[in-house]
Amino acid sequence: MHQLDDTDLEILEMLGEDARRPFSEIADRVGMSGPGVSDRVDRLRDAGIIERFTVDVDRTQLRDGVPVFVQVRGHAGSVQELKDDLASEDPVEHVFVTAAGECWFVARPPEGSVRQWLDDRIDRDEASVTVTLLDEVAWTPSIGGTAFALACAECGNTVDSEGEQATIDGERYSFCCTSCRDRFLERRDRIAEDA
Template identity: 60%
Template sequence: MHELDETDLEILSLLAEDGRRPFSDIGEAVGLSGPAVSDRVTRLQEAGVIKRFTIDVDRTQLRAGVPVLVQVELSAGSVETVRERVRDADGVEHVFVTAEGDVWFYARAEAQNVRSWVAGLLADVDVEGYAVTLIDDVEWTPSIEGLEFALTCAECGNTVDSEGETARIDGDVYHFCCPSCLDRFETRYRRLEEGA
């Protein structure tokens, strides 16, 4: 298993700032050629570190409504239902689940219909209550600098370090903390394939 090095982290940081930045520009910043950066990005994608490239739309430019933060107190067992419903709703930009099992989300809603919009989202769900806060200003600066990256074992969920294993099984890349986890995973995978 190849660990992420300083150059990988720099590349991730530059891509987090601008996912459309040319590899040649990134290469100049990190001391590599454009094709070398491309190879590293491909490896990071295959390893599952980079899942997708997205855009960050400034919704204020689109006049998409007023920004609100909604805090929803939930009864046990409602978290997944609410998270999925909120995540798929128009205008919702970020969804958070707290350690207490509540769902908070940041969204833009029509000013005159905020209460009815939230009530519609939460209809037929066991909700203990919710609070809507109007947001005056938002600064969203996701950062990867200074963070420790860790891959998790596909078998046991432990952190994969330099002693770990990586395997491509039927076209998908999996990471394992040790050879025995890889063996167990492959054995179970093959059994499931044979039973299908």
């Protein structure tokens, strides 16, 4: 495994703009061959940097609904459970958890029933809920200007070309050195034995 370079970042940027962009087009822009770009993309997938290719759908073209931005503060239950519950709801497009432990989301509940839809999902006696009607939504994630660095799953240090990766219980982990990988596995085994 080697560190991400400018070519990797440019490939990621182009795939972020259009995940169906042909490798030959990317190759022309980055000065590589199509198979070379394919190898880079495979390496980025193997490293867990590219998790999946997806489609960005303009939901306004597919269905009705009132576009709202909702902020939930002080929810009595688990923020992770609330996030998972909201993410599984069909009208919910994006869910965010803030560093302060709040859950914010963008949704398109059926017209005329926004309050009822929210009341069915969030106990307003337990949480403060702010609802903002949205006029426009643009989702434009970008790779540009982002510095990528894999972090060691054990110590948090940057993983460089000396590092290694391991798939453990179906999850891909990066480690800065063999010692960190061994400590991680030992700790995981101890936790499994204690459970």
